Amino acid sequence: MSAGWLQGDVALVTGGGTGIGRAVAERFVAEGASVTIVGRKREVLEGVIADQADPQAWLAVEADVRDTDAMHDAVGQTVGRFGRLDILVPNAGVWDFHRHLTRLSGHELAGAFDELFAINVKGYVLAVEAAWRELVKARGSIVMTLSNASFYVNGGGPIYTAAKHACLGLMREMAYELAPHVRVNAVAPGGMNTDLRGPEAIGLAGRSIATSFAKRNDTEGMPIPLHHSSTDPVDFTGPYVLLASREQSGTITGETISADGGIGVRGFASPAGGDHLLALVGHRGTEADS
Template identity: 65%
Template sequence: MSTLPQTAGWLEGDVALVTGGGSGIGKAVALRYLAEGAKVVILGRDQDKLDEVIAGSPAAQNMLGIAADVRDSEALQHAVGRTVEHFGKLDTLVPNAGIWDFNRSITRLSAQELSDSFDELFSINVKGYLLTVQAAWPELVKSRGNVVMTLSNASFHTAGGGPVYTASKFAARGLVNQLAYELAPKVRVNGVAVGGMNTDLRGPESIGLSGRSIADSFARSTITGNNPLIPLHDASVDPTDFTGSYVLFASRRNSGNITGQIIQADGGIAIRGFGDKAAGGDAL
């Protein structure tokens, strides 16, 4: 009996750094990259959580966990240096660490809460992305590498969050375009705008939402009710099912001529909308 030839993964021999890699879509992307042949560094604020991900991976020797906050530029510079020291180079950067505002409407925020949540959320979701790219771009130039940013359906549409989160994701969408322009031709920059999924994504500490996660707060039916593909693709609220677009963008062989593009991997939310799930609801 003949057998099919064994083929290498799409990212064989590459090295990737994923922020927010201790849970959710960051963890899923890191493990998918590992399965595609890459060596992967995961970055997050909780070293124990990172160590747990690595211990449970099928190739722990090809992973490294680094505790750092994406708001700390020196820590990010150190993380990139350790990545190169440990694995020899950096091919793919995934700015992914973020927080959500749990659809907190402007009608439900005091002036101080609005100011504080804006500062915290933008410092992670926007400045964190910029600082991460700033730390990594010289190494990406050397490898002719790429950046794959995690965006959201809220980067394009209303009601995927409140005004603060939506503004942050529109800003990150702008970063894809601007950084693709600035870093061409040596570094490609693309994004994946994911839809609602079952993750541990948390809220701003400044308004008391850091202990709340999407997984705890929303039933599966709440997320899937707006998703046209769910009836046929029931697992598509699992982060693992969002990782294919990240692999495509990271692959030189399969997307070496693509930059400044965003895949809306939202399960079809954009064509159905959120209906009465809007942030304001009946607040007025």
């Protein structure tokens, strides 16, 4: 068997117990890397490792990405186990399940905003802060998980869209600040059939995005050009490997690969229009309104 693109590298993936995080971690190991997976539920992380053919290539660290001390400990455990850190994948996140501004009270918005930004944005910042020293030593790289919502509206509600736009700016700023020692790039996947959850603040922690996929009627047509493209996270992992590889992308930093099936050339489905807003505020139309 030929050597993989990440032979001998060591990676740390936040949110590595499920979804795209797990898929990326497994792909990295298949490409020759050793991987630390970070998550809030140790039993989930240990379950991932139990499924692997080579558990010695894996390390599970229970940590909350909102806790800087926990993230420093995760990096320390990684270096202690594997001797170095070459690749960081800030990935842990939650989704707002398209909760529009008009469907939430001010208190709900405030709570959901604080929780989602703390995980999806601050969690990325704290992961980078904990890891950058080791990445400089290794001349390593960071590959962030973004989203089609980092570029286009209606990939989520206002909170998720704002958070993913923020992460796009964060990636670019970190690429500037950490050059020339550390490359910083991102992958922006489209929707995936995963266990991605929502904010506890608005009662969505127990809901999985997989539920939405199960309810979707594919006979109505996929709103993307590559209408047969997979929603399996495994099929989104290639760009992560490419960007993490020194040999394959050593001249690339500050860039995002969109792996969204072509949303960028079609756009999302159009909203229903403004009539629902009038209904929400109890507006009664008159001839003067036309």
